[in-house]
Amino acid sequence: MATNSKPGYHPSEPTVGEGKRKTPGHILASISDVLNKKHEVMPTASEIMASLQEMFGQLLSSVRHETINYVYVTRMKDGTNVREHVLDMMLHFNIAESHGAMIDETSQVSVILEYLLESYLLFR
Template sequence: MSGGGFFSPLTMILKDSKLDGGNYVDWKRKLNIVLAAEGYKYVLTDPCPVIGRNSTDEERQAEAEWKNVDEMARCYMLASMSDVLQSKHEHTPTAYDIDVSLRTMFADKSRPARQEAFKAIMTTRMAEGASVLEHMLKMIAYFEEAKVLGATIDAESQVDMVLETLPDSYSQFKLNYNMNKLEMNLVELMKELQAT
């Protein structure tokens, strides 16, 4: 955990884009960046450790730490919302619960936006001679947008989709990738493509 405190430079990212509903995708992407940088993002996916009478000191410490981190994540989320959304969620018990509520309000109802994100992924093609770095960053942004809107595309499928967007000059790379049954994530693929 960075322990940078609530007024760290990272909070400026959220301050400049308060969630008002129409900007959910951008807000969520920026929130994920801030929570990951601060070491708080895990409370959106990992449940609070359950302790009982026979729990060890380490288990009790893990629960206390999770609750502290969750409270910080809640504060980041609430502070970066419009007043109306803030008042709706101020008594929501965990950051995870706030996340689910917002997803239900905005992401789950943005089927057209999700379809647009998929359309961008499926129709984008890298022009011959264009920067592979710029192309990869654009594709990664499309995948992230689709994810924020509730889509699930596994890492292997993302790589397969990117390979299909490359121009003919990368046909040897694609052939080697498939014949050698290579496995990469998007960042590794980006490095390999830049080296090609």
């Protein structure tokens, strides 16, 4: 067993590396405990689901809003590869859709073409 001469060191305490490895598990266990406490008084699964939707639904709508905002304010910059710009836009449309946004393909193509540089006007 290695000794450590630092004041306040206790051999039973995890080292920095050990603490980092254990942290995600401890966090998940804490989250689980908190969610259990919050929902143990709810008699039905539908009440629990409604509570979870309320808790996490706000996060989903925030991500959806930020992603849609990104799509509608992002313009292609000089020197940017068209392929990279289009892939970036497609990625953000997919993120928005995975968080509940409904954007039809025609609208997606229109937005992508609209925000191309003027030198690509022939593609509009």
